[in-house]
Amino acid sequence: MNKLTTLFCGFLFTFVLAWLGLVIIPHFQFGQLQPFVNEDTGESFPPFRSGLANRGKQVYEANGCIYCHSQQVRPDYLSADMARGWGARRSVARDYIYDKPHLLGTMRTGPDLSNIGVRQPSEAWHHEHLYAPQSKSIGSTMPPFRYLYKIQKIQGEVSPNALKLTAEDAPAEGYEVVPTAEAVALVAYLKSLSQNYSLPEAKLSTE
Amino acid sequence: MSQNLKNMPVEANDALERAQVDASCRVPVLLFFATAIFWLVVGTVFGLIASLKLHDPYFIIELPSWFAFYLEKFSPAGTVEMINSSLTFGRIRPAHLNTVAYGWGSPAGLGVAIWLMARLCRVPLRYPTLVSAAGVLWNIGMVVGIGALLSGGSTSIEWLEFPPYVTFILFISFALISIWAVDMFVHRKPGHVYVSLWYIMAALFWFPWLYGTANILIQLAPAQGSVQGIINWWYGHNALGLWFTPLGLAAAYYMIPKVIGRPVYSYYLSAFGFWALALFYSWNGGHHLIGGPLPAWLITTSIVASVMMVIPVVVTAINHHMTMKGNFNVLRYSPTLRFVVFGAMSYTLASLQGSSMAFRELNAITHFTHYTIGHSHLGLYAFYTMIMFGSIYYIVPRLLGREWVSALLIKVHFWTCAYGIVTMVLLLSVGGAIQGWMLQHPENPLNKFSDIVEATKPWLRGRSISGCLIMVGHLAFAYHFALMLLKFGRSEGGPTLLAQPESNTDSAGSHS
Numbered sequence: 091m092n093k094l095t096t097l098f099c100g101f102l103f104t105f106v107l108a109w110l111g112l113v114i115i116p117h118f119q120f121g122q123l124q125p126f127v128n129e130d131t132g133e134s135f136p137p138f139r140s141g142l143a144n145r146g147k148q149v150y151e152a153n154g155c156i157y158c159h160s161q162q163v164r165p166d167y168l169s170a171d172m173a174r175g176w177g178a179r180r181s182v183a184r185d186y187i188y189d190k191p192h193l194l195g196t197m198r199t200g201p202d203l204s205n206i207g208v209r210q211p212s213e214a215w216h217h218e219h220l221y222a223p224q225s226k227s228i229g230s231t232m233p234p235f236r237y238l239y240k241i242q243k244i245q246g247e248v249s250p251n252a253l254k255l256t257a258e259d260a261p262a263e264g265y266e267v268v269p270t271a272e273a274v275a276l277v278a279y280l281k282s283l284s285q286n287y288s289l290p291e292a293k294l295s296t297e
Numbered sequence: 298m299s300q301n302l303k304n305m306p307v308e309a310n311d312a313l314e315r316a317q318v319d320a321s322c323r324v325p326v327l328l329f330f331a332t333a334i335f336w337l338v339v340g341t342v343f344g345l346i347a348s349l350k351l352h353d354p355y356f357i358i359e360l361p362s363w364f365a366f367y368l369e370k371f372s373p374a375g376t377v378e379m380i381n382s383s384l385t386f387g388r389i390r391p392a393h394l395n396t397v398a399y400g401w402g403s404p405a406g407l408g409v410a411i412w413l414m415a416r417l418c419r420v421p422l423r424y425p426t427l428v429s430a431a432g433v434l435w436n437i438g439m440v441v442g443i444g445a446l447l448s449g450g451s452t453s454i455e456w457l458e459f460p461p462y463v464t465f466i467l468f469i470s471f472a473l474i475s476i477w478a479v480d481m482f483v484h485r486k487p488g489h490v491y492v493s494l495w496y497i498m499a500a501l502f503w504f505p506w507l508y509g510t511a512n513i514l515i516q517l518a519p520a521q522g523s524v525q526g527i528i529n530w531w532y533g534h535n536a537l538g539l540w541f542t543p544l545g546l547a548a549a550y551y552m553i554p555k556v557i558g559r560p561v562y563s564y565y566l567s568a569f570g571f572w573a574l575a576l577f578y579s580w581n582g583g584h585h586l587i588g589g590p591l592p593a594w595l596i597t598t599s600i601v602a603s604v605m606m607v608i609p610v611v612v613t614a615i616n617h618h619m620t621m622k623g624n625f626n627v628l629r630y631s632p633t634l635r636f637v638v639f640g641a642m643s644y645t646l647a648s649l650q651g652s653s654m655a656f657r658e659l660n661a662i663t664h665f666t667h668y669t670i671g672h673s674h675l676g677l678y679a680f681y682t683m684i685m686f687g688s689i690y691y692i693v694p695r696l697l698g699r700e701w702v703s704a705l706l707i708k709v710h711f712w713t714c715a716y717g718i719v720t721m722v723l724l725l726s727v728g729g730a731i732q733g734w735m736l737q738h739p740e741n742p743l744n745k746f747s748d749i750v751e752a753t754k755p756w757l758r759g760r761s762i763s764g765c766l767i768m769v770g771h772l773a774f775a776y777h778f779a780l781m782l783l784k785f786g787r788s789e790g791g792p793t794l795l796a797q798p799e800s801n802t803d804s805a806g807s808h809s
Contacts, residue, residue: 094482097490100572101499105506105539108579108602112531113510116595121524151453154387160665164588168661174739174746181590186522191454191515194526194589198665198736199351199753201746223354229751233354237382 120183126289135287136185139279146279149272150193153235159203160195163285175209176202177285182292185285200232207284214254216277217269222259238273241265314419321421322412323696325428329408330689331782332436334775336400339443341771343393345764350386352757357384383447391458392446398456398536399467400439402677404432405685406544407474410497412692413551414478417494418485424477431473438466454515454525456533464512468505475501492567496547499575503539507532523590531582537676538578542644545681546574546613548688549641553620556634556691557627562619566612573609577602584655587664603655610648617641630794632707636687639715643679650675662737667753667760668729671722678767679718686710686774693778694793699786701793706777708795713770721763728756 125134139147150156163177171177181204186192195202210216218225221239223232239253241261252266261267269277288294349356359381360368369377382388415422422428442463445451451458459467478501482494511532514520520528554561561567583591583599621638628635650672654663663669690707694700701707732753735744780786787793 094479097495097498098502101502101575104572104575105503105579107576108531108535109506109510111580111598112582112595113514113528116524116527116591117514117520120592121521123521152388152449152451153382153385154390154451154453156453156455157387157390162589164661168588168657170737170739174736183521183523183590183592185590186526189522190519190525191452192522192525192529193453194523194586196455196585196665196669199750227747229747231351231354231750231754233350233386234358235385236359237378237385 123184123187125187126184135289136188136285137282137287139188139282142275142278143282144279146275146277146282147193149238149276150279151191155203156193156195156197158197158199158232159201160198161202161204161283162194163202163204171202174201177205178294179285179288179292181285182289184289184291200230203280203283204285205283207281208286211281213277213281216280217253217273218255220273220276221253221267222255225256225259235273238270238276239267240270241267315416317421318415318419319412319695321425322415325422325425325432326408326412326692327696327782328429328432329404329411330693330778332432332439333401333405333408334778336396336404336439338771338775340393340396340401341764341768343389343396345761345768346384347386347389347393348757348761348764350389352754352761354386359384379448382449388447388449388451391451391455392443394456395446395458396439396443398677399442399459400436402541402681402685404435405689406500406541406548406681407432409548409685409688409692410478410501410544411474412696413493413497413547414481417491417551418481419488420481420484420486423481423484427473427477431470431477434466434473435470438463438470441466452516454529456536457511457515457529461512461516464508464516468508468512471505471508475505491551492561492564492571493547493551495571496543496550499571500540500543500547503535503543507535507539526586526589527583527591527595530585534582534585535579537673538574538581541677541681542574542578545640545644545684548684549617549637549644552633552637552684552688552691553617553641556631556637557621557624559620559624562616562622566616570609570612570616573612574606577605577609581606581651581655584660587655587657587660600655600657604652606648607652610645610652614641614645626799630796630798632701632704632711632793632795633687633691635711635795636683636690639711640680640682640684640687643675643683647672647676647680662733663729664733666729666733666736667725667756668733671725671729674718674725675722679722683714683718686714689778693781694786697781697784697786699781699784699788700790702777702780702785702787704793704795706773707793709773710770710777711795713766713773717763717766717770721760721767724756724759724763728753728760731756 125136125138127134161181163171163179163181165180166172172179185204186194215226217239219227219232220235222234223230224234242265244264244266248266249268252268255261255267286294346357359365360377365377368380411422411428438459442459445460445463446458450460452460457464478498482498511528514528515525519525550561550567580602581599583596584603587596587600589596617638628638654660654669654672663672690701732749735741735749735752738744
């Protein structure tokens with residue numbers, strides 16, 4: 091193995107094999123999936139995300155939510171994900187066709203969020219939780235995302251979107267905490283997270 | 298008889314040749330090392346902050362109010378919010394990974410590889426300005442990239458967080474070095490191509506392809522979600538397997554025989570280990586997505602390849618062990634050997650652990666937990682980083698013509714880092730296993746998610762302490778390296794050793 095060409099042929103061969111197997115073949119096998127359209131209702135799954143929710147996905151990316159939260163429900167022969175209430179069925183490739191970039195995640199310092207929109211549909215809850223996580227979940231190690239909120243002087247009436255905070259999380263007398271546009275988008279995204287629909291390859295267990 | 302007569306001038310020539318090679322490497326290699334060590338310290342600070350935040354979420358979440366008050370007066374609107382947002386865990390965490398992987402790991406490895414290329418091709422460094430320019434460019438990319446991550450520009454793709462414009466800078470820098478390496482190889486002196494050189498050439502060939510493919514298919518022309526997942530981990534795992542690992546092994550294959558002064562045990566095992574690694578490691582990526590939304594064949598193939606990795610790992614371990622056999626006493630006094638052998642042993646351990654973690658039954662528990670984080674530190678730190686430390690201890694005196702200032706500083710560096718990483722890996726493994734076990738048993742009323750968070754806290758606190766130990770070691774190392782750059786090194790006498798060798802016939806460490 092003293093010749094450049096011999097060495098390089100070896101490098102190329104070993105590398106290309108795996109490149110074909112893990113990159114190119116997957117791209118052709120399940121890289122062009124189409125949404126599933128229910129013939130009767132005309133609904134398409136996975137549902138298309140709103141513009142606001144898509145903006146929220148960018149906030150999710152920018153603030154590194156992925157380092158503690160996964161978005162994938164493993165099948166029940168392998169895990170207790172469903173038993174824990176994180177999903178009604180396993181996740182499949184088609185659930186992610188609109189995700190660019192993907193946010194599957196590799197860590198569960200916090201719970202899985204594939205179906206957080208189903209589990210926790212309240213906007214107010216999400217805002218209060220993002221602002222002061224420990225107020226909603228005692229002992230949580232989630233960081234408070236105060237920079238996504240504004241503390242402002244109350245002008246006349248309290249703003250309708252002001253957070254209802256208690257004890258030490260509450261702002262000073264005469265002030266209120268309101269979400270910024272980023273927080274509003276992030277909560278819209280979290281509320282949109284749901285795999286609670288049937289696909290031909292992954293039916294909800296109730297059906 | 299005639300051989301004896303010839304020996305003298307040849308040896309003198311060899312020494313002269315080595316001196317010329319070392320001199321030609323001085324500026325570019327020191328540039329790579331100095332910037333790498335800078336990022337190492339920065340990365341350790343990020344790591345420590347992230348670690349503390351994991352069990353204390355209110356640890357520096359915003360600037361102190363008095364400071365924010367003054368800053369607001371003298372800076373453009375929004376500055377305080379921007380700084381506060383950059384302190385969140387989700388931004389510090391990728392900043393840690395990217396500084397240690399692309400700021401420390403890659404440039405340190407490149408520095409070692411550049412020097413090894415010149416030594417093993419036996420020609421003075423060609424185009425040193427080009428190499429230095431690539432180093433400067435790389436660091437410009439790093440500064441812009443870390444700034445982007447902290448200010449919310451992350452792509453949120455693990456191992457590929459840098460936005461496309463940063464990736465582009467790094468890619469150009471990398472391509473320059475790869476092309477330079479081919480030029481060096483073509484102009485090498487005729488003779489046997491040593492195993493380290495295969496690893497380096499392979500790594501320099503594979504990495505641009507990996508980096509290019511992943512960035513194109515995830516950022517520029519994104520594939521569909523799940524396909525991105527597999528490309529992400531094909532890249533993520535190969536960054537370890539086909540980039541850091543070959544560089545680490547190239548250094549180990551060079552340093553161990555060099556310090557103890559005898560050849561590698563078996564050429565055959567070296568070759569076998571190398572090609573088995575190339576064939577199997579490249580397929581491992583899928584084991585990061587076991588249970589994920591991907592076809593079973595893909596995951597299973599990756600699991601098989603992960604288990605097959607036992608072959609090259611055991612082969613390399615045997616080869617290194619047999620080379621070391623009878624010379625373990627050298628570990629007492631050679632700083633280089635102590636770090637490198639620690640690294641080589643960790644390589645075996647990390648790889649075998651990795652193979653075991655690919656099994657579905659075990660993976661079901663360890664996936665998504667701190668156990669995996671422990672594993673990655675065992676690989677990237679206990680193996681790779683320790684070998685880089687050892688290599689830097691070997692190379693720097695040869696570039697500067699001066700010996701390390703203080704054996705004590707080296708000892709402090711070694712023991713803090715060794716104890717630090719061992720405790721870190723143990724704590725994360727046990728804590729992660731408990732976390733995984735509890736996650737998998739929701740039927741037990743004591744395993745609510747909040748219970749799991751509570752159960753992992755003590756282990757994470759312990760991890761922060763081990764991180765502090767490592768920080769001390771890195772500061773000692775950075776200070777020592779700075780002293781060397783400022784020419785405080787000894788210019789007389791033999792190399793700085795950690796203890797006195799038993800007999801003076803032993804030439805360990807004095808090999809040039």
